Amino acid sequence: NEINSKQMTYSAAAIYGWKKSDNLMWGIGAARTYRLGELIYVPVFMYNRTFNPKWGLEVLLPSRAAVRRNFGTTSMLLLGYELEGNTYYLGENSGYLRRGEIKPRISYERQIKNFIWLSAQAGIRVNGRFNVFSTQNPAKNELAIISNTLQNPFYFNISLNLVSP
DSSP, rough: OOGGGGOOOOOEEEEEEEEEOOOEEEEEEEEEEEEGGOOOOEEEEEEEEOOSOOOOEEEEEEEEEEEEEEEEEEEEEEEEEEEEEEEEOTTTTOOOEEEEEEEEEOOOEEEEEEEEEEEEEEEEEEEEEEEESSSSSTTTTTOBBBOOOOOOOOEEEEEEEEEEO
């Protein structure tokens, strides 16, 4: 009904980088994030490199990294991982759900028309945490109100993406 500060999380990252050529970009910075379900401040390192027309890397450590295999200019295959997560307010007398997972995955992306791309992704969701706490940022020794023992399911995702030229 009403949005208040208990319901809000915000993340930010600042990266200062260099584009040495069309085949090499890198940068360093810092991030405030809820990856893996808790508020953390981490240094970040970005490195995008195309070694030749077929192979490259797309890295934003510690959040994600992938080896890229290009099949021309309109399709690519990526093999890598991504860290995901956030904290969700569940309401008065309910607490905060802290969710975090690591997703090793493979993705295939193909241009459909101009700036519209189709992406198909498959992988496994490795559960890091999926617990409820009474506060958004609990102390290290605070016990969870609800603890889960989720398994690590396989997943599949299809999406349409708008990609700038």
